[in-house]
Amino acid sequence: MNHSMYSADRATHLKIVVIGLLCATVVAAVGIFANVGSGVDLGTEVLVKAGQPTTLSGHLPTIR
Secondary structure (H helix, E strand, O other), rough: OOOOOOOOOOOHHHHHHHHHHHHHHHHHHHHHHOOOOOOOOOOOOOOOOOOOOOOOOOOOOOOO
């Protein structure tokens, strides 16, 4: 077993690359086939309505 990436042989590097590609493929497949259209509103509804403007008064503290 190789415990260091510097002393790892070619087969170990190949195994790491293959596992990384498989994991990336699984993540991409889950993202493609995820169903988001289950009645969830994705931003077409108004979340916050604007009210009256507010003003601030006073002095801001000086940071030194």
